Amino acid sequence: xxxxxxxxxxxxxxxxxxxxxxxxxxxxxxxxxxxxxxxxxxxxxxxxxxxxxxxxxxxxxxxxxxxxxxxxxxxxxxxxxxxxxxxxxxxxxxxxxxxxxxxxxxxxxxxxxxxxxxxxxxxxxxxxxxxxxxxxxxxxxxxxxxxxxxxxxxxxxxxxxxxxxxxxxxxxxxxxxxxxxxxxxxxxxxxxxxxxxxxxxxxxxxxxxxxxxxxxxxxxxxxxxxxxxxxxxxxxxxxxxxxxxxxxxxxxxxxxxxxxxxxxxxxxxxxxxxxxxxxxxxxxxxxxxxxxxxxxxxxxxxxxxxxxxxxxxxxxxxxxxxxxxxxxxxxxxxxxxxxxxxxxxxxxxxxxxxxxxxxxxxxxxxxxxxxxxxxxxxxxxxxxxxxxxxxxxxxxxxxxxxxxxxxxxxxxxxxxxxxxxxxxxxxxxxxxxxxxxxxxxxxxxxxxxxxxxxxxxxxxxxxxxxxxxxxxxxxxx
Amino acid sequence: xxxxxxxxxxxxxxxxxxxxxxxxxxxxxxxxxxxxxxxxxxxxxxxxxxxxxxxxxxxxxxxxxxxxxxxxxxxxxxxxxxxxxxxxxxxxxxxxxxxxxxxxxxxxxxxxxxxxxxxxxxxxxxxxxxxxxxxxxxxxxxxxxxxxxxxxxxxxxxxxxxxxxxxxxxxxxxxxxxxxxxxxxxxxxxxxxxxxxxxxxxxxxxxxxxxxxxxxxxxxxxxxxxxxxxxxxxxxxxxxxxxxxxxxxxxxxxxxxxxxxxxxxxxxxxxxxxxxxxxxxxxxxxxxxxxxxxxxxxxxxxxxxxxxxxxxxxxxxxxxxxxxxxxxxxxxxxxxxxxxxxxxxxxxxxxxxxxxxxxxxxxxxxxxxxxxxxxxxxxxxxxxxxxxxxxxxxxxxxxxxxxxxxxxxxxxxxxxxxxxxxxxxxxxxxxxxxxxxxxxxxxxxxxxxxxxxxxxxxxxxxxxxxxxxxxxxxxxx
Numbered sequence: 001x002x003x004x005x006x007x008x009x010x011x012x013x014x015x016x017x018x019x020x021x022x023x024x025x026x027x028x029x030x031x032x033x034x035x036x037x038x039x040x041x042x043x044x045x046x047x048x049x050x051x052x053x054x055x056x057x058x059x060x061x062x063x064x065x066x067x068x069x070x071x072x073x074x075x076x077x078x079x080x081x082x083x084x085x086x087x088x089x090x091x092x093x094x095x096x097x098x099x100x101x102x103x104x105x106x107x108x109x110x111x112x113x114x115x116x117x118x119x120x121x122x123x124x125x126x127x128x129x130x131x132x133x134x135x136x137x138x139x140x141x142x143x144x145x146x147x148x149x150x151x152x153x154x155x156x157x158x159x160x161x162x163x164x165x166x167x168x169x170x171x172x173x174x175x176x177x178x179x180x181x182x183x184x185x186x187x188x189x190x191x192x193x194x195x196x197x198x199x200x201x202x203x204x205x206x207x208x209x210x211x212x213x214x215x216x217x218x219x220x221x222x223x224x225x226x227x228x229x230x231x232x233x234x235x236x237x238x239x240x241x242x243x244x245x246x247x248x249x250x251x252x253x254x255x256x257x258x259x260x261x262x263x264x265x266x267x268x269x270x271x272x273x274x275x276x277x278x279x280x281x282x283x284x285x286x287x288x289x290x291x292x293x294x295x296x297x298x299x300x301x302x303x304x305x306x307x308x309x310x311x312x313x314x315x316x317x318x319x320x321x322x323x324x325x326x327x328x329x330x331x332x333x334x335x336x337x338x339x340x341x342x343x344x345x346x347x348x349x350x351x352x353x354x355x356x357x358x359x360x361x362x363x364x365x366x367x368x369x370x371x372x373x374x375x376x377x378x379x380x381x382x383x384x385x386x387x388x389x390x391x392x393x394x395x396x397x398x399x400x401x402x403x404x405x406x407x408x409x410x411x412x413x414x415x416x417x418x419x420x421x422x423x424x425x426x427x428x429x430x431x432x433x434x435x436x437x438x439x440x441x442x443x444x445x446x447x448x449x450x451x452x453x454x455x456x457x458x459x460x461x462x463x464x465x466x467x468x469x470x471x472x473x474x475x476x477x
Numbered sequence: 478x479x480x481x482x483x484x485x486x487x488x489x490x491x492x493x494x495x496x497x498x499x500x501x502x503x504x505x506x507x508x509x510x511x512x513x514x515x516x517x518x519x520x521x522x523x524x525x526x527x528x529x530x531x532x533x534x535x536x537x538x539x540x541x542x543x544x545x546x547x548x549x550x551x552x553x554x555x556x557x558x559x560x561x562x563x564x565x566x567x568x569x570x571x572x573x574x575x576x577x578x579x580x581x582x583x584x585x586x587x588x589x590x591x592x593x594x595x596x597x598x599x600x601x602x603x604x605x606x607x608x609x610x611x612x613x614x615x616x617x618x619x620x621x622x623x624x625x626x627x628x629x630x631x632x633x634x635x636x637x638x639x640x641x642x643x644x645x646x647x648x649x650x651x652x653x654x655x656x657x658x659x660x661x662x663x664x665x666x667x668x669x670x671x672x673x674x675x676x677x678x679x680x681x682x683x684x685x686x687x688x689x690x691x692x693x694x695x696x697x698x699x700x701x702x703x704x705x706x707x708x709x710x711x712x713x714x715x716x717x718x719x720x721x722x723x724x725x726x727x728x729x730x731x732x733x734x735x736x737x738x739x740x741x742x743x744x745x746x747x748x749x750x751x752x753x754x755x756x757x758x759x760x761x762x763x764x765x766x767x768x769x770x771x772x773x774x775x776x777x778x779x780x781x782x783x784x785x786x787x788x789x790x791x792x793x794x795x796x797x798x799x800x801x802x803x804x805x806x807x808x809x810x811x812x813x814x815x816x817x818x819x820x821x822x823x824x825x826x827x828x829x830x831x832x833x834x835x836x837x838x839x840x841x842x843x844x845x846x847x848x849x850x851x852x853x854x855x856x857x858x859x860x861x862x863x864x865x866x867x868x869x870x871x872x873x874x875x876x877x878x879x880x881x882x883x884x885x886x887x888x889x890x891x892x893x894x895x896x897x898x899x900x901x902x903x904x905x906x907x908x909x910x911x912x913x914x915x916x917x918x919x920x921x922x923x924x925x926x927x928x929x930x931x932x933x934x935x936x937x938x939x940x941x942x943x944x945x946x947x948x949x950x951x952x953x954x
Contacts, residue, residue: 210754216875220775277687298697307780398693
């Protein structure tokens with residue numbers, strides 16, 4: 001049967017790419033309210049597409065902001081149910097001037113398809129949709145029961161998923177969830193992710209003068225909110241690259257030497273520097289670059305608002321300024337507890353010349369998965385067949401809020417099966433998707449569904465490494 | 478004759494305001510190249526207006542960016558020549574959302590005319606134009622010879638004025654230059670400015686990674702250029718509010734106790750805090766707020782570029798970031814020397830993880846004027862008649878590059894005769910011009926031209942306090 005599927009994919013490659021380009025053309029930036037209509041149109045397009053390939057009960061479900069698209073195929077009695085998750089929203093495109101082709105006019109150059117969302121996550125989500133299509137168009141059936149869940153709010157922290165999950169526990173019942181929204185190591189180096197950092201996304205505002213002031217007339221006599229913001233940010237790391245918020249590291253679960261040795265063998269350290277395009281590394285002393293992004297928490301400044309950002313000079317002291325801050329957290333750090341510690345710290349250090357306020361954009365808990373679970377073995381086999389190489393096991397620095405929700409609310413195992421490349425520039429200008437990975441991804445998804453059908457017993461073994469059990473991390477290696 | 482002039486102004490007030498609104502409607506933001514055409518159209522409008530009121534040899538002179546408007550009236554043989562300077566370009570309007578009415582749709586609310594450029598400098602420039610009109614329409618002549626020079630690049634440091642002055646020395650010969658682009662203390666508290674700080678406007682760029690990075694995937698292992706920029710800026714002031722660039726204060730001319738006592742008597746300190754809308758002052762210890770903005774140099778951050786400034790979160794580590802920096806300098810600091818010191822300092826402190834580059838936007842030397850010069854006495858008399866109150870003498874924190882050029886290139890005395898109020902929000906959202914000041918300003922200009930006609934001997938006394946003479950500042954009080 002696989003031969004039939006393979007030749008179906010082979011002969012439809014060009015159309016698959018054209019369809020992916022169609023999805024990318026919707027400017028689905030979830031963070032920007034003016035794109036609300038584009039997200040709605042994209043959701044409708046996706047729903048129609050799912051109906052066309054043969055999924056049933058397809059629905060576009062409204063939320064308080066961007067809709068969720070659901071669909072299913074439930075005609076494999078006695079077989080397990082696979083829940084396929086993806087997201088059709090994308091990151092903002094700033095700085096727009098750095099793009100070589102417009103972000104929402106997908107363009108193929110060489111073996112790569114360029115466009116915002118090409119890899120994160122429209123392209124990776126599409127691998128599974130095309131795998132389903134291949135089964136349904138060649139044999140009229142799937143080897144397992146399938147539920148699809150595609151959301152439009154992943155890039156803003158999935159604020160509507162928790163209430164949606166809570167209201168739809170039965171509808172979302174499944175034996176395993178699979179999601180593809182991450183890196184592998186290279187075109188021929190597949191990888192399975194078994195840990196992700198949590199996230200705490202904040203906005204810190206500093207305000208001072210009643211309105212923007214002329215910096216000639218007032219410079220020297222006013223504590224500029226922009227300067228205070230810089231002073232606060234500069235003080236959030238010490239000379240050793242550690243975050244200075246008191247108690248920040250208290251809940252960090254120690255990682256055993258055996259696990260660190262396994263990580264070292266994966267050979268990621270040099271790759272981190274190469275992928276980042278930096279000559280010299282930086283970070284918490286005592287840890288390698290891979291460890292710093294995987295088993296250590298971090299704080300990044302994503303942007304600073306306030307003052308003049310246009311061309312040329314403007315002699316102004318801004319009345320307000322703000323910084324977008326992004327904490328990445330590791331087991332057993334609790335994002336809400338870190339949020340409290342940070343707020344206490346800011347109150348403690350703020351100078352009396354200004355006022356501060358803090359807004360929480362989103363929180364997500366860190367996640368760690370038992371890589372000896374049978375579903376993971378199924379994924380391993382599928383990658384081997386799809387890419388012709390055995391996958392390595394990776395810890396990922398990023399965060400996908402839904403993974404924590406699968407764990408906490410639905411209690412189902414998750415397989416994190418990435419098809420993007422480290423240099424695909426997810427979140428950055430000139431995002432791309434490597435087309436050989438698109439096709440190998442479709443093959444991998446086809447094999448995974450077939451293998452999952454043989455894994456009826458996979459529910460028996462806990463896949464999660466719960467934060468409160470403090471299991472020896474050595475178990476994972 | 479003054480009665481005739483006064484009644485002319487009185488009966489034309491409404492038309493004067495309508496004409497001023499016409500000038501404000503041109504969005505003449507000189508820092509933004511896309512407004513080039515608007516500046517050209519505004520220059521043509523001004524030139525036509527000068528022709529209509531009776532000026533001669535009116536010309537719009539092209540420069541490498543925005544044009545200069547010149548005009549003259551030379552039919553008062555034996556009388557002195559007054560050069561009237563103003564600028565028709567304006568500051569950018571960011572943040573646009575803080576404006577209560579659109580910046581280029583001038584709106585009268587109460588006694589104030591709101592709009593970008595209402596006071597800086599279209600409104601103040603217009604007082605002199607309307608004074609000339611009053612003379613020419615009532616008597617057909619002026620009491621002095623007049624040359625007008627209106628530029629479109631003041632807000633970007635007047636880059637084309639120096640070459641223009643050098644090429645047109647003869648054309649610009651005059652006995653005194655008058656310019657109105659500054660504050661007085663209140664509607665009934667006129668002031669004459671006798672010192673202005675110099676300026677050095679720079680842009681510091683920090684770059685690191687090859688492109689913007691996903692802060693989840695890389696956070697903790699990359700020295701973010703935005704974080705480095707914050708660290709650099711935070712380190713540019715010490716705990717005493719002093720600039721930390723080595724040798725920065727070496728050339729600062731000491732100010733005598735008598736001068737500081739005179740400044741204290743002007744009662745500006747509380748006003749600085751009130752005008753800034755701050756509860757608590759800040760700055761170099763050992764100096765009062767007025768001293769900090771007048772006799773001490775300062776460094777302000779005008780804006781930070783880099784990272785995401787839109788709504789909501791974006792998980793990114795920007796590849797580049799930049800800060801717009803604004804030094805204000807006092808006698809005898811040389812902007813070029815400070816520029817060198819700053820660049821050496823940045824090279825010394827930059828971490829090995831990033832690259833930096835620095836761009837100079839503009840430089841202007843500090844200026845100090847002998848307030849016992851006869852032209853200043855003429856201004857004093859004019860204010861007394863125009864506002865019904867004697868002016869106080871002020872040092873100003875701001876910078877008007879052309880003032881240094883009048884001194885250095887043309888060697889003519891300058892009278893700095895402001896009509897704006899401290900709360901007119903020059904450079905900020907909701908800029909306004911207090912209309913009673915507009916009309917009192919026209920009256921003051923009328924009286925100044927009449928008085929200047931009686932000051933034939935005013936060239937004999939040096940008006941400048943040259944930086945290299947180190948004259949006792951006590952002379953000025």
